[in-house]
Amino acid sequence: MPQYKLIYFNSKGRAELPRLLFAYADVEYEDFRFANREEFLEKIKPNMPTGRVPVLEIDGKLYPESGAIFRYLATEFKLYGKDNVEALQIDGVVETMNDILQVLTKIFYENDEAKKAELQKKAAAEDIPVVLSLLEKLAGGDVFVGDSITAADIAFFRTMEVVLSIVTGLTLDNYPKLKSINDKVAKEPKIAAWLAKRPETPN
Template sequence: MPTYKLTYFKGRGRAEIARLLFAAGGVKYEDVRLEGEEWQQLKPKTPMGQLPVLEVDGVMICQSKAIARLIAKDIGMAGKTPVEQARADMICDSVEDLGNKLMFMFTEKDENKKEEKKKEFLEKTLPPILDLFEKLASAEGYFVGNSLTWADVNFFAFFGFVNGFFPGDHLKGYVNLNKVMGNVSSNPGIEKWLKERPESTF
């Protein structure tokens, strides 16, 4: 088994899917959390000047989805066949697209405009996309095959992010998606991590 070192800021953010996957696979890793000056010192040494970064036997990998996909392959949660792997990628890319629609939370400075965009996201953007995800998830609560994959974990991590910004029951009425969330949170390793992980808003 390789040695892993995951570096990110003091929060969940884009590194949390990697942490959840490590927990699901029972994989030991070094969980490094940086603050301002520490990051400025490390930044020039990273492949693309950004976090998270995963070091695998000393080799640096960046981009959260590339990191998550690598871990998923290592722990057997990437999909059992090439088609299953492509389907998992499809779900994860779709979650990423949805996440990009939340960037206004960081870029919009006008609070009134931010509130308008928040309302539009929750009332117009989110529901039709959730309708599609509901159809893609099985009645057993999996996006791919009949067992947990990184697609399920990615969806779970993203909704932790959504609920942090917009508290509420956004998955009310989505039977399959609630089963996805339950399947992820009841994984023994993830269940333990959720109880023990450092407190943070996002």
């Protein structure tokens, strides 16, 4: 088994999805969290392959980019479907979810509170429901692809964690398949154990 080390801020952010994959696969890794932005700029950034995090260290070698880390871990942990067609379906779900993340990014980085409130209102009423309706069509039932949890389901769970922490007035009540997927992942014992013990951070 490779020796894994995940390098990121002391926050959920772009490292939380890999952490959830590690938890579900029950694979040990070092969850390395540097203290603050100053430590990152002075000690971490100069040693990172692209100057950014998260970075996954495997047996001492550093690999950058959250999307690449996600696909590697999902494949390594047999969570990327039973064949290439299922992998294609999983990619389709994940790419569709990226539309939600683009909406959230605009909200997160908006400094004007009035504009931020307007963006949140539009996201809850229009932008995100449009994407959720598409995802509802892609869902097979209580999982997106096949007959067991895959990386698509875990990625959706993490996306909804972010959505519900940023956008108020949004629920999955009108999307029965998505709600079932979200609940299934949350109740999975290894995921639930991680959620109960992970460090409390603002984001």
